[in-house]
Amino acid sequence: MQSGKPSVQHLQRFMQDVTTAFDYRAKMGQAGDREEPMPDSNGEGDPELGGQIVNQLRYAYDELLDEPIPDHLLKLLEKLSDPEGKS
Amino acid sequence: MSSQAVRQGLISFLPNLRAFAIALCGDADRADDLVQETMLKAWNSLDSFEEGTNLRAWLFTILRNTYFSECRRRRREVPDTDGEYVAQLCVAPAQHGRVDAQDLLKALARLTEDQREALILVGAEGFAYEEAAKICDCAVGTIKSRVNRARSRLSELLGITASQDFGPEPSTEAVLSRASGTKAF
Numbered sequence: 001m002q003s004g005k006p007s008v009q010h011l012q013r014f015m016q017d018v019t020t021a022f023d024y025r026a027k028m029g030q031a032g033d034r035e036e037p038m039p040d041s042n043g044e045g046d047p048e049l050g051g052q053i054v055n056q057l058r059y060a061y062d063e064l065l066d067e068p069i070p071d072h073l074l075k076l077l078e079k080l081s082d083p084e085g086k087s
Numbered sequence: 088m089s090s091q092a093v094r095q096g097l098i099s100f101l102p103n104l105r106a107f108a109i110a111l112c113g114d115a116d117r118a119d120d121l122v123q124e125t126m127l128k129a130w131n132s133l134d135s136f137e138e139g140t141n142l143r144a145w146l147f148t149i150l151r152n153t154y155f156s157e158c159r160r161r162r163r164e165v166p167d168t169d170g171e172y173v174a175q176l177c178v179a180p181a182q183h184g185r186v187d188a189q190d191l192l193k194a195l196a197r198l199t200e201d202q203r204e205a206l207i208l209v210g211a212e213g214f215a216y217e218e219a220a221k222i223c224d225c226a227v228g229t230i231k232s233r234v235n236r237a238r239s240r241l242s243e244l245l246g247i248t249a250s251q252d253f254g255p256e257p258s259t260e261a262v263l264s265r266a267s268g269t270k271a272f
Binding site for chain 2: 049050052053054056057058059060061063064065066067069070072073074076077080081
C-alpha cells in the first residue's frame with residue numbers, strides 16, 4: 001500500500017509531464033488560445049453588446065480554469081497511465 | 088493513439104474539462120465526478136479515438152454525453168429537481184463591474200441545457216461552430232442559433248442591456264472626467 005503523499009520523484013515526473021503536455025498542446029494547435037472570433041450575430045441584437053457579453057463570459061470562465069485540479073483526479077490520471085493500472 | 092499521448096492530452100485539457108463540467112452542471116463536486124467518469128471512459132475507449140482528429144473535441148464529447156445521460160437518469164429518478172434548484176437562483180446584475188464565476192454559474196443555470204453547452208463551447212472554450220456541432224451532434228445552424236439565444240438570455244439575466252453598462256460607475260466616471268478636464272454627463 002502506498003502512502004498518501006506522492007513522492008518527490010512522482011511530483012517531478014508529473015511536472016515534467018505537464019510541461020510536455022503544454023508543448024504537446026502548442027504543437028497540436030490546441031493551446032486553448034481562443035482566437036476564434038466572437039460568434040456572429042446572424043443579424044440578431046447588438047454585435048458590440050454580444051461581444052461584450054462573450055468577453056465577460058470568458059473572464060468569468062477563466063476563473064473556473066484557474067481553479068486547482070483536485071488531487072484525486074490527478075492521482076487517477078497517474079494510476080491510469082501506470083502500465084499496470086490499465087486493467 | 089499511444090496511451091502516452093492521451094495521457095498528455097488529458098493532463099493538458101483537465102482544467103478545461105473541469106471548467107466545462109462546472110459550467111454545465113453548476114456544482115463542483117458533481118463536475119469532478121463527471122470529469123472522473125470522462126477520464127475513465129476515454130482511457131477505456133482509446134481504440135475508438137481516430138488518430139489525427141481533435142483529441143480535445145473527443146474528450147469534450149465524452150464529457151457532455153456523460154452529463155446528458157446522467158441528466159436523463161436523474162429526471163427519471165427524481166422529477167424536476169433541477170427545475171426547483173434553478174427557480175431558487177437569483178442572478179445579481181453585473182452592471183458597472185465584471186461578471187465573476189458565481190454570477191456566471193447562476194446565470195448559466197437559467198439557460199436551457201442546449202443553449203448552455205453551445206455558449207460555453209463556442210463562447211468560452213473557443214470551439215469553432217463546426218466543432219461544437221460535432222460535439223453536440225447537431226447542425227451548425229442549430230449551434231449558431233443556440234449561441235445567439237443564449238447570449239441574448241444571458242444579457243437579460245445579468246442585466247446587461249448596453250455596452251456602456253461595462254464602463255465605470257457614473258460617480259467614478261465623473262471624477263475621472265473632472266481629472267482630465269472634461270465634463271461628464
